[in-house]
Amino acid sequence: MRARLILTGLLAAAALTVAGCGTQDNASSQGTADTAPPAASGSSAPAGGQSGISAVPQALRFTGTTVDGRPFDAATLAGKPTVLWFWAPWCPTCKAQGPETARVAAQFQGKANVIGVAGLDKPQAMKDFVSDTRVGAFPNLSDEAGEIWKKFEITQQSFYVILDKDGKTVFTGSLPAGRGLADKLTPLVG
Template structure:
């Protein structure tokens, strides 16, 4: 009897996780973003439409994020202005600014006015790939290499 209950709970958990993943993927859109720039000024997410967008949710304390961001910047440099790279954290604006000042990344960093859970983000880094019309095409829920990043970018160009 306990085995049946355990298996039932396991199936329900997997189904629920799949539903939530699908729900958040389907509902993630650039228009949902609630952002401010590094000076604290509100940002209109419509600014991100018109070019393919690589959008990464990250944090200053996240080792995988700190490893991934330089890779993103190298790829960004190789592509020029063809793809927009955006990095979003929900941390304190002072912490984000301190981190950004200590690096020389060529893409834009923003603070989310909403907790990352609002976007369904439970782990970071988490990267979303939007085409030039703002349609979500793909996502990565892990640290990705430059080669993997280029593969995703091909899908949105």
């Protein structure tokens, strides 16, 4: 049994590594995920984590740690559209998306959330990426174990998941150089 669990974990890690950097240009999903995949064990946040929010959508029931070591509770994102940007430090496609993602985060500050979710490398490489690409104005999570990636069923880096204010997935896919991210977020903040 233990060998099977280890093998399953190794296969999942290999799939993430082999998936490549930006191999899928644009796969969208318009409103197909009313419920998010089940939360990874030990990664759920209590409902109502923020004053004035009666329930936290399943998609936002996870916790993590930012690349600079601060605790993060996704329940605090409830009630606003949210962009989750899944990236890897060594990925050139991810580096190209950084400036546009940072611009969109600044443009929609206070109206929508933008969160980076780093994986597939070590914490120092994640910190260096945030510094080098100047994406530190919004939270970037260190997901070295891949728990958040698994929750959202992410199998490749350079991938966006956009949730509406109710936590419903309205887009999943890659956006070359981040182009089109603002266009996808604009109707959600109306």
